[in-house]
Amino acid sequence: MADPSHRHPENAPGPWFVDDTCSNCDASRQCAPDLFVERDGQSVVARQPSTEAELLAATRAMLSCPTASIGVEGDKPRTEGLFPFEIDPGVYLCGFNSPKSHGANSFFVVREAGNFLVDSPRFVGPLVKRFESLGGIQDILLTHADDVADADRFAAHFGARVWIHEDDRRAAPSATSLIQGQAPVLLREGLSALPVPGHTRGSVMFLLEDRYLFTGDSLYWSRTQQRLSAFQRQCWYSWEAQAESLARLVDSVRFEWVLAGHGGRHHASHEEFRASLRSLVERMRTGESLSGSWQRDVEW
Template sequence: MILSFAPPRSQCLGPSSSSSSSSVAAADPRRRLPSTRASLNRERRAPKHRPQSASSASPSSPAAAAAAASSSLSYGRRRRRRPQNVDGDFFVDTTCIDCDTCRWMAPQIFMRVDEMSAVFKQPANEEERLKALQALISCPTSSIHTEKPAPDVLVAHETFPIPIDEQKLPGVYHCGYHSEKSYGASSYLIVRAEGNILIDSPRYTERLARKIEMLGGAHSMFLTHKDDVADHKKWRERLGCDRILHSEDGSVCLLYKPLEVIFTGDHLIMTPTGLSIVERYNRCSVTAQLNSVEKLVDLDFRWIVPGHGRRIEFKSSLEKDLVLKEFVQQKSSQFAYI
């Protein structure tokens, strides 16, 4: 359904327990389960034990010292540099959860190799190095490193939130600082006179909170679905923003009419191979979800900004309609007998 959003120039799509106005059913009835995949990846790849700190270990206990050394060695082995990386300063370690963040933030540097990310080319100029550092900062599992300390990483921190396109989407920012709690989902900020909107939750950091405050803070936090809420409580406490959420399963989308952009959460995303409804993690009706995607054809927008993956700009609403119709038709045929 289409629900009126508190600031009058925005709309949200989907179910809500706090609103009674509705006209068209357009909710995503499925719920993707990235947390399940992330937990499986973490169980397989992430360290089960962190190195014991000096303050907690007993210096008089040889057993404790041995245990700490063993734990540290085990952690170091799991954090080792992947051999799939090219030689050079930047590299991805073996704790990568294959969330794709670095690959769309810095496609000139990172690519997918053997179900994880890897550096396939070292930065060749300042612009590429900045993008690599931004990806390093945004990696939800801190799996990207440099062989030598990078003093310019502080400069990269100061670039967040990053404007998406200052000419075509003025006032729309990518927050970065992706969270492992949301399997590396993207969070965005819309800066507007009526009150800024924070879409889904980035990883909480005081540095990012100060930068968001410099842009006017956040009047509202729009949570598209339960998997991408991450540190929403901390952001609520820090920014004092109202949280807009729904009680039912599925995702909701935020349509921001002034810029013809829709934020789709996990309802519809863009992968390297094209549009996706991430049906692999769908526990509900794929048909109902495709019916929901089809309803987007009736809305006026030219940008899709998803919770995961690449952003899409269409040349016109007509092109958007044709692409979505073709996608729905293709997927409907694929799942007709499932």
């Protein structure tokens, strides 16, 4: 529970606040960018919610916070049914971000061929019940070692297969299905795994229906710069390999959504994304520092 006696001094006056335990994972700012901003290396309330829509956005931010750093003094908002949150038909943001994954986003997808989870939120009752009502989980797709979180608990509860690249298997020793090599792998009709070594050696993106690209921590949309970007300071394996991995996608992959583990998500045309991805690869190859966008968009 957030502690009002430790509220950050930059919070706007009013009942909503962020205390000093915030890890600056950016989850709250993604849910309610007009209400939460970064100050002194953490999120704070820029202004109090004043409409019903803003109250819902602030509550989603509170539920997403992995460190329980967001609080409300006085009347508590309604929290039932806010997650998973449908962002496009059949594609849901899970919320309930886990501290085990540094507050990464995870996504739930409902499809006739079988529902799947991309990375893992916290294993909490409201999510489990909602997943059950939507048909359960048949597959759990892990983008890389950092964002495994409670995948094993969801897998055990739903009897789901767990996919991860063999080079990151150490993070999910109970995984049932391994992705190997660097070539794209068709997991089922319309769903492919795209190995993208760089952030970690076993990083993978997942492409659904040439529309939704689940990027893990290999690629994200910068809200401040309004373009695709990548985390240079949080590249654990090879920045050069990450640039080459992304370069392979420029002319070989079509997508209209970037759904990132860390960093912003965005919907745009394939042509806009292709041009932005090509520009990003050029910046990475020429050594342009991307640390500025990292500091302003997300820190973990």
